[in-house]
Amino acid sequence: MMCVRSRTIAFSRTLLTSSKASSRNSQTAAVIQILDQTNTHTTNNNTARSMATGTRGSRGHGWLTNYRAGKGGRHLQGKYFEKRYDDSLQRIAELNDHVFALNKTLGTDLPTEVYFEFWSEPLGWKEPKRVVIELASAALPKTCLNFVKLCGMKQETGEHDENDDGFDLGYKSTLVHKIEKNVGIMMGDVHFTHGKSGSCHPSVATHPPHGYNFKDEGFILSHGSGIPGIVTMSNSGVDRNDSRFMITTNGLANQLDGYHVAFGRVKPPVGNEIDSEGVVVLNELCGVFTKRGVPAIDITVVDCGIVK
Numbered sequence: 642m643m644c645v646r647s648r649t650i651a652f653s654r655t656l657l658t659s660s661k662a663s664s665r666n667s668q669t670a671a672v673i674q675i676l677d678q679t680n681t682h683t684t685n686n687n688t689a690r691s692m693a694t695g696t697r698g699s700r701g702h703g704w705l706t707n708y709r710a711g712k713g714g715r716h717l718q719g720k721y722f723e724k725r726y727d728d729s730l731q732r733i734a735e736l737n738d739h740v741f742a743l744n745k746t747l748g749t750d751l752p753t754e755v756y757f758e759f760w761s762e763p764l765g766w767k768e769p770k771r772v773v774i775e776l777a778s779a780a781l782p783k784t785c786l787n788f789v790k791l792c793g794m795k796q797e798t799g800e801h802d803e804n805d806d807g808f809d810l811g812y813k814s815t816l817v818h819k820i821e822k823n824v825g826i827m828m829g830d831v832h833f834t835h836g837k838s839g840s841c842h843p844s845v846a847t848h849p850p851h852g853y854n855f856k857d858e859g860f861i862l863s864h865g866s867g868i869p870g871i872v873t874m875s876n877s878g879v880d881r882n883d884s885r886f887m888i889t890t891n892g893l894a895n896q897l898d899g900y901h902v903a904f905g906r907v908k909p910p911v912g913n914e915i916d917s918e919g920v921v922v923l924n925e926l927c928g929v930f931t932k933r934g935v936p937a938i939d940i941t942v943v944d945c946g947i948v949k
Contacts, residue, residue, distance in 0.1 A: 730867035737866050741906070743779040751778035751785055754908070754948035755792045757812070759922060763938040764929070772888075772919035773908040773948060774872050777862060783845050784858045784874065784882070784904040790842040791831065791884055792945045810840055810884070817940040822927050824894060827875060828942065829885040839875075839883030847880070856880040862903035865895035870907030870920060873897060890927050 744753045753776050758769040778785040791811045810831040818836030819827040832838040845855045857880050864871050869892045875885040882902060889897070897903070907919040916924075930937045 730865075733863045734866040734868060737862050737868075737871075737906070740777050740780050740861050741775060744777070747779045749779040749782065751782060752776070752789050752947045753778050755789060756945060756948050757792075757942055758944040759817070759926070759940055760943045761929075761938055761940045764925070764940075769943050770918075770922040770925070772922050773917070774905045774919070775908050776872075776905045780861050781858050781902070781904045783855065784902055787841050787845045787855065787882075787884075788886070788904065789947065790844060791829075792947065812884070812942050812945050815942050817926065817936060817942075819934045820926060820929055820931050820936055821890075821934050822931075823891050825873075825887040825889040825891070826923060826926055827885065827887045829875065831884045836885065839885040841883045854881045854883045857882065857902050858904075860899050860902060862906075863895070864889055864897040864901070864903055865893050867892040868906075868909075870909075870923065871903050872905035872907070873901040873903040876901060888923060890923060 755774050755776065757772045757774065759772065760766060760769040776785045776788065793811060812829060812831065815828060815831060816834045817826055817828045818830055818834060821827070827836060830836045830839055832840065840853055841855050846853055847855050854876075857876075862871065862873075864873060869890050871889045871894070873887055873889065874882045875887050876882050887901070888907065907923065908917055910917045910920070926940065929940065
């Protein structure tokens with residue numbers, strides 16, 4: 642058995658070399674090449690485990706020294722991952738960029754950008770603050786389809802989409818239910834405000850027509866590129882994705898890789914901008930007082946939809 646990061650890379654490489662992405666071009670080949678480069682230090686789990694005779698602290702592999710040196714906490718499973726080194730972060734950031742570039746090189750019928758407008762009166766905002774999210778629609782069509790469908794509908798009163806399938810739940814009027822300043826901002830509970838429930842759109846549900854959850858589509862994007870603002874699914878277990886999602890506020894959230902399906906990112910700055918409007922809004926939300934992660938004030942999604 643290989644470590645989580647290794648399984649993630651292997652799964653991602655399989656996905657890119659199969660189906661629609663197998664055909665084509667130098668762009669896809671470049672993604673696969675980067676995947677191979679990030680996997681150069683991976684060894685088999687059996688090598689480390691064959692020498693294990695006691696507890697983790699007594700195995701004599703210098704694990705504490707390596708951990709303090711920033712070489713990762715999973716070395717006994719056969720991998721050192723230099724997540725603090727600039728060259729590794731650059732490779733991962735390039736991989737993420739290539740995945741988003743597949744929207745143009747492979748083409749997609751799905752929207753590639755959506756927006757969320759947040760409002761909170763206690764913060765003294767004079768108008769709602771907008772966050773634009775770029776989606777990896779070509780690489781993760783099912784996950785992005787679920788997200789786009791829910792962006793077009795409303796909590797409580799309900800607004801049918803064009804198919805009029807009777808599913809009335811969406812992101813409009815929902816609340817930010819949790820803020821972990823060193824991890825991310827969590828939202829997307831289309832039923833209540835506590836963040837413990839959610840439903841995917843019936844068009845992607847594992848057991849339609851009753852929308853509840855859907856399977857993990859793929860772990861192609863990394864949460865550890867050094868750049869915050871990755872949009873990823875929250876879940877309650879393996880293959881149990883629904884409507885809840887999270888926007889990372891920490892660019893080194895490698896612990897999420899292989900467990901949460903990342904499918905988008907806050908739109909990066911353009912030109913000479915230091916931070917995009919979306920990044921500024923996220924930084925402001927991180928300053929909200931919380932009690933055990935629950936915001937002390939209501940932060941509401943007053944509008945969301947597709948960027949025209």
